[in-house]
Amino acid sequence: MPNARDLVAIRALIASHKRWDMLFGVVGLVALMIGVLTFVALFADMAIDGIPRLNWDFLTSFPSRKPAQAGILSAWVGTALVMLVTAFFAVPLGVAAGLYLEEYAPKNWMTDIIEINITNLAGVPSIVYGLLALGLFVYQFGLGHSVLAAGLTLALLILPVVIVATREAIRSIPQGIREGAYALGGTQWQVCKDHIIPYSMPGILTGVIIGMARAIGETAPIITIGALTFIAFLPAPPLKLEPPFVSFDWLFSGFTVMPIQMFNWTSRPEAAFLQNAAAAGFVLVIMTLAMNGFAIYLRYRLRKNIKW
Amino acid sequence: MKLKYAVQALALAGVVVVAQSAHAQLVKIDGSSTVYPISEAVAEEFQKAKKGAIKVTVGISGTGGGFKKFCRGETDVSDASRPISAREMKACGEAGIKYIELPVAFDALTVVINPKNTWIKELKVEELKKMWEPGAQGKVTTWNQVNPAWPNAPLKLFGPGADSGTFDYFTDAINGKEKASRGDFTASEDDNVLVQGVSRDVNALGYFGLAYYVENKDKLMAAPIVNKGASKAVAPSLETVMDGSYQPLARPIFIYVSDRSMNRPEVKEFIEYYLRHAPTLVKEVGYVPLSAQHYSQALKNFSSKKLGTGFGGKNEVGVRVEELLAREGKL
Numbered sequence: 001m002p003n004a005r006d007l008v009a010i011r012a013l014i015a016s017h018k019r020w021d022m023l024f025g026v027v028g029l030v031a032l033m034i035g036v037l038t039f040v041a042l043f044a045d046m047a048i049d050g051i052p053r054l055n056w057d058f059l060t061s062f063p064s065r066k067p068a069q070a071g072i073l074s075a076w077v078g079t080a081l082v083m084l085v086t087a088f089f090a091v092p093l094g095v096a097a098g099l100y101l102e103e104y105a106p107k108n109w110m111t112d113i114i115e116i117n118i119t120n121l122a123g124v125p126s127i128v129y130g131l132l133a134l135g136l137f138v139y140q141f142g143l144g145h146s147v148l149a150a151g152l153t154l155a156l157l158i159l160p161v162v163i164v165a166t167r168e169a170i171r172s173i174p175q176g177i178r179e180g181a182y183a184l185g186g187t188q189w190q191v192c193k194d195h196i197i198p199y200s201m202p203g204i205l206t207g208v209i210i211g212m213a214r215a216i217g218e219t220a221p222i223i224t225i226g227a228l229t230f231i232a233f234l235p236a237p238p239l240k241l242e243p244p245f246v247s248f249d250w251l252f253s254g255f256t257v258m259p260i261q262m263f264n265w266t267s268r269p270e271a272a273f274l275q276n277a278a279a280a281g282f283v284l285v286i287m288t289l290a291m292n293g294f295a296i297y298l299r300y301r302l303r304k305n306i307k308w
Numbered sequence: 309m310k311l312k313y314a315v316q317a318l319a320l321a322g323v324v325v326v327a328q329s330a331h332a333q334l335v336k337i338d339g340s341s342t343v344y345p346i347s348e349a350v351a352e353e354f355q356k357a358k359k360g361a362i363k364v365t366v367g368i369s370g371t372g373g374g375f376k377k378f379c380r381g382e383t384d385v386s387d388a389s390r391p392i393s394a395r396e397m398k399a400c401g402e403a404g405i406k407y408i409e410l411p412v413a414f415d416a417l418t419v420v421i422n423p424k425n426t427w428i429k430e431l432k433v434e435e436l437k438k439m440w441e442p443g444a445q446g447k448v449t450t451w452n453q454v455n456p457a458w459p460n461a462p463l464k465l466f467g468p469g470a471d472s473g474t475f476d477y478f479t480d481a482i483n484g485k486e487k488a489s490r491g492d493f494t495a496s497e498d499d500n501v502l503v504q505g506v507s508r509d510v511n512a513l514g515y516f517g518l519a520y521y522v523e524n525k526d527k528l529m530a531a532p533i534v535n536k537g538a539s540k541a542v543a544p545s546l547e548t549v550m551d552g553s554y555q556p557l558a559r560p561i562f563i564y565v566s567d568r569s570m571n572r573p574e575v576k577e578f579i580e581y582y583l584r585h586a587p588t589l590v591k592e593v594g595y596v597p598l599s600a601q602h603y604s605q606a607l608k609n610f611s612s613k614k615l616g617t618g619f620g621g622k623n624e625v626g627v628r629v630e631e632l633l634a635r636e637g638k639l
Contacts, residue, residue, distance in 0.1 A: 065349040065593055145367075145382075223369070226338075226377070230348045230366035232355050254336075254365050264368070267341070267498060269523040269594055274500070 043285065050278030058279060062232035063261065067272035070265075072280050074231045078147070078255035079216060079287065081235060085151020085251070086215050090158050091208055095197070097159075098166025098204075103192055122160035129157045130221030138225050145226030147235060148251040153221050158211030165207020169200035199306055205299040209292050216288050219259040228256045229264050258284045333574040338367035339374025339387030342473055342517070343561050345593040346413055347387050350582045353589065357581070362574045371473055372396075375564075379403050384569035385579070388562045389415060389473035394621030397639065406567040406639055409617045410579070410606045411560040411629050412586055414596040416518040416549045417478055419557070420528040424510045427451070427458045430541035432534040433556065436482045439463065439513070445490040451511070465493035466505045466514030472497060478515055481556040481625045503528065515557075518544055519594030533557060549596040556625045560598070560632070567615060583607045598629055605633045615639060 061071025105111045133153035143149040173196060181191045235253035239246055258280055265277035337347050344366060351364035369377065371388045378386035379400040391409070392400070400407065419436065421428050438444065438454045451458040468474045470487065480486045494505055499516045506512040507527035521530050521544070532541035535555045548554035563582070569575040583603050590597040598606075616637020619627075 062352075063348070064352055065345060065589075226367065226369070228365045228367045229344065230351055230364075232352065233360065233363050264344075266500070268345070269499065269517075269520040271523070 046278045046281045046285075049275055050280070050282040053275045053279035054282065058276075059283070063230055067268075067270055067276055070273075070276055072258065072261055072283060074234065075256050075258045075261035075280065076283060076287065077234055078227075078231075079257045079284070081147050081250060081255065082150045082154065082222075082257060083212060083216055083291070085148060086154040086158065087208070087212060089152060089155035090162055090211065091204075093155070094159050094162025094207075094211075095166050095204055098163045098170065099192060099196065101163070102167050102170040103188065103196060118160050118163050122164065126157055126218055127220040127224060129153055130224030132156070133221065134225050144252060145228070145254055146252045147255050149225050150222055150227065150255065150257070153225055154215040154218060157218065157221065158215050161211040161214070162204070162207050165210070166200065166204050169203025169207070170196055172203065173199050198302070201302045202299040202306075205295050205302070209295045212291055212295075213288050216284070216291065217259055219257075219263060222257055223260060227260055228254050229260060231256050258287070333362045333572075335362060335364045335385065335569075335575050335578045336367075336383045337364065337385040337387060337563075338369055338377050338383045339385075340371040340389040340473060340561070341368045342371075342389035342415055343387035343412070343563065344368050345519075346561075346586070346590055346595060347385075347563070347582075349589040349593050350578075350585060353585060354578055354581050362578065364578065370471075375399070378407070378564060378566065379405050381405055381566070381568070384566060384572075384575050386564040388564055390476065390559075390623050391562065391619035392564065392617050392621070397617065397621050401639060406615045407564045407617075408567065408570070408610060408613065408615055409619075409637065410563050410565065410583065410610060411598060411602065411632065412563050412582065412606075413561055413590040413598060414549050414558050415474075415477075415561045416544050416554060416559075416596055417474060417481075417515050417557040418518050418521040418544050419513065419515045419531045419533065420506050420521055421513050421531055422506055422508075422510045423527070423529045425529065428531055430532045430534055433482060433536045436533075437484075439465065440467075440479070440489055440493075441483045442488050442490055445492050448490075461511045464505075464509050464512040465490075466502045466512060467493050467495055468499065468502070468516060469495045469497045474515075474517060477559055477623075478557070480623060481559075486623065517594075518549070518596065522594055546591075546596055550599060552628060558596070559625075560627070560629050561595075565610070567613065570610075570613065579610055580607065583610065602629045602633065605630065609633060 057069075058071045059076065060073050061069060062073050063075075064070040101111060101114070105114075130153060133149060133156065137143045137149040137152050138145060143152075177195050177199070178191055181195055186194070231254060235250035235255065236247055238248070238250055262277045262280045262284070265273040265280065268274075335351075337351070347366045351366050355362070355364055366387075367374075367383075371386075371390055374383070374386040374388065375392060375396040376399070377383045379396060380403060386407075392407075419431055435454050439448060448454060449463055450460055451463050452460045454463070467478070467489075470489075475489070476486050479489045483489060494502075496502055496505075499520045502514045502516050503520055503524045506514045507524070513531075521528055530544050532543040533554070534541045538555075542548050542554045544554050544557070549558045552558075563579075565575070565579055570579070583606050586603055587597045587600065597603075614637055616639045618632045618635035618637060620638045
């Protein structure tokens, strides 16, 4: 008889554990749904308002006082160029800094302080970066209210995210890989170049995605450094027909970005401008998804090359 | 590596962008968001008329932010929903920037109520003051506290946030001091939120620019205003604002042009275009144009380089444009 009683007690125990298991599953699902459904609801609302307004003209026209003729050409080109500059500076700087901190830097109180600072920087409000950039890039370095200044500002903003992601990715590489490479006589740089960087690249790209997605929607720091609102021409093209064939004039051009154009339209009295804002928002989300899709594709290709 | 393809793809994207080049002349405008729609409309038409030979950019950094850039010599034209302040005059003076002040349109504030509101036929400035003055905070909460003839219903107030030029002007015109207002009302920088708020509550009252009322006439009612010392109520409309009878809630708004920029032919041409086409374009974007004489006088002031502001560094309620244009300018 005592056996049967034990069995009952054990079954009760298992059942109670299973209940907890289920409970957590439900809580987790609810937590996930709160995030997903909020996004879906917002996105659907915007898509319903905006999609009827979307057409080729909307993408290839400059802003206008007439809502039906207004387009987002200068805004999406501005956003694309600023993002290009941001990625160009943030990714190499962030990866190099993360690599140095993980692989080269001695572990002492100095590196601890730097570590804490970088983590804190990730939480600094973006407007603070805008004010810093206004003083430093726009006036001190004389870059003006330009694409370059905006790209550098956003690069600063996402640098902590890239650094932290790089370090996490590097830490997940097994110690044996390094030791194996050193045992074969590799220098520290060879180990980094041939093993650490390739293996950590997928993780780094995840950090870059998060950072760039944050940067593309930023408005406050971009307004602070003096982005325009109405601009009916594009920056100078990067390539030209006469030597030296490349031109960097576009870096110093005035610009506007998608969030600023959207914000301006939402504050107009005419209801048709609200529709334009929704359509622009829809395009901005698509741009973000495309950017992320590209990074995810790269990550997938790079992961396939890792053979351990 | 696959990354190489990515770089190649980006380079290719760059080639596709190759289109226009030719270095064009540039006119830079920045400043108030209130004046922005007008400057945008003029810039758009002007660039079309010039076929891209002269480029115009317009930014929004607020009247104050605009003057900061203007007095550093970064912009050619500054949009302003209020006259230049004494401090800004000093900053411009120190930088050696002289300027000309040109009124370009009227901005009329509208006091709006719900269309189902039956008790308001007109509003006295004194009554508005009773509702909005700082002392009313927490005390004046029902309509009959303002006027015993009105119902004992909660008074729901809507207005723009403290950062807006509309707020500054309304508080100055009604309460007698800029930024002096009760704080317990529903404030939003987005005027569309105010429109919704008033249109959904029969006990609501709010104020914002005339353009927002014109766009939402079906949902709102504009209250006629009785000025201090006046006996008749005046409803806001194109005519009453233009002839100066809708007071004290109508004000001129301005552009300031730097004298250095004025000497550049493209800026001169742009400003002349601005003042010539303002009567139609201003109306199109929902503002009230000045009279034809005002614009021609402004053009005269511009061509004779009549520098300085007619205000001397402080705002005035109920200023008349023809008198303002004739005033001696101060720098």
